[in-house]
Amino acid sequence: MIFLFNLFYQFGDALSFLLLAAIGLAVIFGMMKIINLAHGEFITIGAYGTVVSAKILNLPLPLAMMTGVLVTVIFGYVLERIIIRHLYGRPLDSVVATWGISLIVSQSFLVLFGPSFEGLKTPLSNFQLGEYSYSQYRLLLIFISILILVLLYVFFLKSNFGTLARATIENPKIAATLGVKVDKVYMVTFCIGSALAGLTGAIYAPTMTIVPSIGQAFIVSAFVTVVTAGASPFIGLIPAASFLSLIQTSVTFYYHATIGILALLFSVILIIRFLPNGFSGLLIKLKK
């Protein structure tokens, strides 16, 4: 029983990490076909926003997290207006430009805040089960990550904006002739993606040491999850993240954390080789 719970905990922890790391990237990629290479730095901004407002302004943690998200959204908004919107329709250029942004942000954080920043205490307490100790907060994260995904799914499926956004991905030109302000839809979508990345940073801020390269811990997981999820990340995200975390957890369980990461990458390469459209492509094919 304890063994099973331990496995569930490890699996859920890896799953929520992959889901939360990928979700902001998935929204921006799924809706706009732009890979935001600065995604990791958006997470960094969310984390720093949270920690700085909690430490220096002495805000309570939930408020500090909201500040972190808000700062990230403002940053995303400004960036979209100044640079990203000029690169729609040039996907490779937008990747390159966001990479430049990622370098600027991470190195500026290094200059501004130094190589490391005192972190926060993980909220909630630990509990003991057998010989292992578990963090309640991390357990909570598993449910939070799934809740966010469900809310997002409902939002893009049921809300008015969701309909406009889906019309825009389907065919931007026709959507525009029907009076959809495509430019605005893209802007809002980018801001939602930024907010989700900031939220990931804010949520993980109390569990990690805050360093300027904190975003890099998320970025590879985020990319591999979105890539294996395929062309429609909303459908593919959960199966992709579950499959990858299953592989990572089981390999890490038997061997070593680094071997777990290697197994993760290797399985991604195999998945892409044999399922070029990712898990969403497979699901759509099965449905037909």
Next chain:
Amino acid sequence: MLKKNNIFIILVFTTLLLIPLLFDIYYVNNISYFILWTFISLGLALIWGMGGILSFGQTAFFGLAGYSFAIISINFADTFAVGIWAPIIALLITAIFGAIVGYFLFYGGIYDVFIGIVTLAITLVLETFMAQTAGPEWAIGNARLNGFNGMQGMPPIGIKISDSKFYLSGTGQYYFMVFLAMFLLWILYKIKKSNFGLILLASKEDRMRVESLGHNVKKIQMITFSLSALLAGISGILYTNWGGYITPSSMGLVAASMPVIWVAASGKNDFFSVFLGCILLVYISQTLAINGAQYAIILMGFILVITTRYFPDGIIFMLKKYLVNKSSFKNKL
């Protein structure tokens, strides 16, 4: 116009060849360091500029070649013949690895931004893997991999003629790099003019159409990818030989972004601009890095963002065009 362009190229190379006569060995070694990075950039220009395939993981091949060279060279240090075989075997390993990765990418139907992500993931995983090889169990023969600190103390590239040994260092290394660059630039121009190059250029515009004309685009892309891996490998080996060390961070995220910046800022469609721009940009970032590497990286980030936003053809390429032919430049504006 073509002739003027050639005069410009000849002028640049004459200057490069004269440098060892005018400056002392310290500067010559420094400029060797700038030139060694041009090969990885030329490789990226080949696959990105000509093939339209953006690889973020050229540093994976850079590191693989550097590490392979170090491992072979340390293991066979006693037999001097290794001085010339070690780099060649390391390059072969790199080209084969490049071909395997290329096979998975192109025959797997991976395109556009996904290629960038997969190649980036490969280089980051290699970095993570090499960084954890600190323990004594991580050794290949006599060569300890040394984890995060990287490998050092490998014998340099060298050649033995009768009883005298020649090592690749100092002015000799400098001339070797300049001549190699000239040779490779010539080869790349030949590729660009060949049937192979034309099919590659066409596949960048419309892959499906070229395929339906009966060309094996996947094979051509795979070969090009392997060639670009080979060029990145040349940089990796020369880097290892130049400094006598190779570290995992040479495959990290910041290192991986550098070739992309150099090539994008120089002008990815023109090999010579990439060659010249790469030297200038490495020089600028090295000069700035004296005050702290982070400032140099921030500037490189700004250069990348500004070129992609305002000068998609590259700054150096536009400057070269301006210098070579002022009137046609004005007409275009």
